[in-house]
Amino acid sequence: MAGKSVIPISLVSVKAACTQCSLHELCLSEGLSQEELASLDSLVGARRKLKRQQFLYRAGDPFEAIYAVRTGFFKTDVLLEDGREQVTGFQMAGEILGMDGIGTDTHSCNAVALEDSEVCVIPYAQLEQLSREIQALQRNFHKVMSRELVRDQGLMMLLGTMRAEERLAAFLLNMSQRFTTRGYSAAEFNLRMTREEIGSYLGLKLETVSRAFSRFQEERLIAVQQKHVRILDGERLRRLLNHAPR
Amino acid sequence: MAGKSVIPISLVSVKAACTQCSLHELCLSEGLSQEELASLDSLVGARRKLKRQQFLYRAGDPFEAIYAVRTGFFKTDVLLEDGREQVTGFQMAGEILGMDGIGTDTHSCNAVALEDSEVCVIPYAQLEQLSREIQALQRNFHKVMSRELVRDQGLMMLLGTMRAEERLAAFLLNMSQRFTTRGYSAAEFNLRMTREEIGSYLGLKLETVSRAFSRFQEERLIAVQQKHVRILDGERLRRLLNHAPR
DNA sequence: GTTATAGCTTGATCCATGTCAATACACCTG
DNA sequence: CAGGTGTATTGACATGGATCAAGCTATAAC
Numbered sequence: 001m002a003g004k005s006v007i008p009i010s011l012v013s014v015k016a017a018c019t020q021c022s023l024h025e026l027c028l029s030e031g032l033s034q035e036e037l038a039s040l041d042s043l044v045g046a047r048r049k050l051k052r053q054q055f056l057y058r059a060g061d062p063f064e065a066i067y068a069v070r071t072g073f074f075k076t077d078v079l080l081e082d083g084r085e086q087v088t089g090f091q092m093a094g095e096i097l098g099m100d101g102i103g104t105d106t107h108s109c110n111a112v113a114l115e116d117s118e119v120c121v122i123p124y125a126q127l128e129q130l131s132r133e134i135q136a137l138q139r140n141f142h143k144v145m146s147r148e149l150v151r152d153q154g155l156m157m158l159l160g161t162m163r164a165e166e167r168l169a170a171f172l173l174n175m176s177q178r179f180t181t182r183g184y185s186a187a188e189f190n191l192r193m194t195r196e197e198i199g200s201y202l203g204l205k206l207e208t209v210s211r212a213f214s215r216f217q218e219e220r221l222i223a224v225q226q227k228h229v230r231i232l233d234g235e236r237l238r239r240l241l242n243h244a245p246r
Numbered sequence: 247m248a249g250k251s252v253i254p255i256s257l258v259s260v261k262a263a264c265t266q267c268s269l270h271e272l273c274l275s276e277g278l279s280q281e282e283l284a285s286l287d288s289l290v291g292a293r294r295k296l297k298r299q300q301f302l303y304r305a306g307d308p309f310e311a312i313y314a315v316r317t318g319f320f321k322t323d324v325l326l327e328d329g330r331e332q333v334t335g336f337q338m339a340g341e342i343l344g345m346d347g348i349g350t351d352t353h354s355c356n357a358v359a360l361e362d363s364e365v366c367v368i369p370y371a372q373l374e375q376l377s378r379e380i381q382a383l384q385r386n387f388h389k390v391m392s393r394e395l396v397r398d399q400g401l402m403m404l405l406g407t408m409r410a411e412e413r414l415a416a417f418l419l420n421m422s423q424r425f426t427t428r429g430y431s432a433a434e435f436n437l438r439m440t441r442e443e444i445g446s447y448l449g450l451k452l453e454t455v456s457r458a459f460s461r462f463q464e465e466r467l468i469a470v471q472q473k474h475v476r477i478l479d480g481e482r483l484r485r486l487l488n489h490a491p492r
Numbered sequence: 493g494t495t496a497t498a499g500c501t502t503g504a505t506c507c508a509t510g511t512c513a514a515t516a517c518a519c520c521t522g
Numbered sequence: 523c524a525g526g527t528g529t530a531t532t533g534a535c536a537t538g539g540a541t542c543a544a545g546c547t548a549t550a551a552c
Contacts, residue, residue: 078403081488086403100399102392109399128385132378139374145391146348152398153346153355157324157332159405160449164509195530203406205510210531226518226530242327410539441500454539456501472500472548494552501546510537517530522523 018044027068027094028122028144031136040137043130044068046121056097056111056119063101065123069093072117073192076100076109077200087201089151090114090193093182096144114192159203162241167202168212169240172222176231187234191227264290273314273340274368274390277382286383289376290314292367302343302357302365309347311369315339318363319438322346322355323446333447335397336360336439339428342390360438405449408487413448414458415486418468422477433480437473 018029018041029037047070050056056067056074074091088109091097101107102124131138158167180186191198195206195213202209216222221237223230231237264275264287275283293316296302302313302320320337334355337343347353348370377384404413426432437444441452441459448455462468467483469476477483 078399080403080407084403084407086399086406088399088402099392100395103389103396104393108396128381128388132381132384135374135378138378142374142391143349145388145395146345147350149346149391149394149398150349150354152395152402153324153332153334156334156398156401156405157326157330159402160332160446161326161330194528200406206530207511207532208509211509214531440498451540452500453502453541457539460501496551497549499546499548501544503544504542506539506541508538508540511535512533513535514533515531517528519526519528521526 028096028137028140030140032134032140033136036134036136039130039134043126044120044122046123048119048121050113050117050119052113052115054113056113057101057107058110059107061101061107063098063105063107063124065121066096066098066101066127067111067119067121069095069097070118070120072119073114074111074117075114075193075197075201076111078109085200086203087193087197088155090201092178096148099145099148114197164202164204164208165212165215166241167204168198168209168216169221169237171198171202172229172231173234173237173241175229176234186231188228188230191229274342274383274386276386278380278386279382282380282382285376285380289372290366290368292369294365294367296359296363296365298359298361300359302359303347303353304356305353307347307353309344309351309353309370311367312342312344312347312373313357313365313367315341315343316364316366318365319360320357320363321360321439321443321447322357324355331446332449333439333443334401336447338424342394345391345394360443410448410450410454411458411461412487413450414444414455414462415467415483417444417448418475418477419480419483419487421475422480432477434474434476437475 018027018037029040032040048056048067050072059078069091071093074097075087076089076091076097077085077087079085091111097111097119098107100109127137127141131141158170162170175189175191176186179189193201195209198204199206199209204212213222213224216237217224219236221231221233221240223232264273264283275286278286294302294313296318305324315337317339320343321333322335322337322343323331323333325331337357343357343365344353346355373383373387377387404416408416421435421437422432425435439447441455444450445452445455450458459468459470462483463470465482467477467479467486469478
């Protein structure tokens with residue numbers, strides 16, 4: 001950290017903010033020039049640390065900023081008046097939270113840290129301003145939102161047409177893929193969420209999730225112990241998808 | 247149409263393009279000055295007419311433009327390799343289609359006209375350009391995308407936690423609300439989609455949709471005959487939501 | 493006007509997942 | 523290390539919606 005004195009100070013400070021946290025093309029800084037990165041950095045100054053179970057924002061909160069996950073793990077969820085909960089997503093390093101608030105100036109879901117986490121606070125008014133000046137930033141931001149729309153389509157497909165085991169397979173492969181992108185093992189990881197949260201995300205009850213885990217273990221597709229998952233046969237897991245049982 | 251000669255020619259041409267079709271704040275032109283509207287108009291020049299069942303774009307098509315529905319009715323859907331279909335949305339006048347393509351430069355779903363329709367073609371590169379110049383346009387565009395994210399959250403909630411009759415009630419109330427916004431009757435309308443398409447959207451089989459319709463009719467909540475729906479008791483229909491059965 | 497076809501309704505049955513309940517496990521606290 | 527609490531597993535049973543099947547109704551085609 002303190003070494004590498006060949007790097008000019010200005011660059012080090014840039015690195016500390018955006019270059020370091022943006023895992024390649026995950027965040028908003030992809031493809032920006034050094035100069036542009038510096039502008040983005042000055043905007044992103046603020047950080048916020050959250051303890052496990054703390055809310056980053058709640059449904060109804062006024063919208064002021066979007067957030068880039070630096071470290072940690074989040075869930076977003078929506079609550080119905082009668083108490084039913086739908087987890088709408090899990091977010092990890094490099095992913096953006098809070099865009100649901102842009103349309104109405106009010107957040108429409110809750111965002112909760114599932115472990116101690118840190119986010120970059122990106123004040124929205126300033127982001128709009130800067131993305132009128134920096135085309136690459138504008139483009140990145142639009143791409144992030146659009147990909148979120150596509151992600152949602154995938155989840156609708158899952159919730160609307162898949163059976164329990166397909167859903168869990170899709171979930172595990174998605175997790176694996178995202179860990180891989182971040183340089184972690186594709187085959188072995190620790191889930192940060194409970195069976196109930198997975199179930200809520202997948203439109204299943206926690207018992208059904210648990211049974212599907214057990215089934216996969218019997219079938220030697222995975223080895224699972226509580227939150228620790230090892231994927232033994234990703235190929236077969238993948239084949240479970242896109243092949244209707246009848 | 248040909249009358250009203252008091253309106254200057256420049257305004258008439260503006261009206262023909264954006265002022266007329268954008269039902270208030272639905273489209274992208276909300277809050278733009280006359281001058282800005284003219285810029286947007288020059289961008290939106292092209293129109294496209296589609297016959298019933300024609301594709302506006304297909305999954306895999308290169309992304310070039312987004313589309314504003316001028317007249318008619320669309321559905322978007324995603325297909326799985328094994329043939330399973332998930333309808334991800336129904337779009338009517340003033341709504342924007344195609345934003346799924348921004349993230350990957352490729353459309354991720356199909357968009358099909360459910361009746362003869364017309365759209366405004368908005369070339370995306372030019373929209374980005376112009377929205378760097380016109381703050382109100384940038385803001386509108388972001389709001390449209392964000393509202394789409396929020397809409398998706400609602401659909402996930404529906405697919406993940408609601409029972410068949412709740413889903414249909416939510417669907418009918420949503421339709422009613424959107425027709426109202428467009429100046430049509432809230433209580434009486436013609437659906438443009440089949441039971442199968444409704445089912446696909448709601449994560450149900452067409453038979454289940456049909457049975458739920460019949461049930462609502464028995465209960466005097468609605469009067470339904472094929473695609474024609476009259477809402478008799480919107481209040482009770484609304485109470486069906488947000489009240490878990492147990 | 494007749495026929496064909498797609499769409500819709502309704503009934504009978506089946507099955508995947510929900511529900512309820514008991515137990516086990518892991519982790520934290522003191 | 524004991525106890526407690528939240529989490530996970532597993533079993534038995536219930537049920538909502540899927541499936542299969544038959545018939546009906548509107549609309550389009552000829």
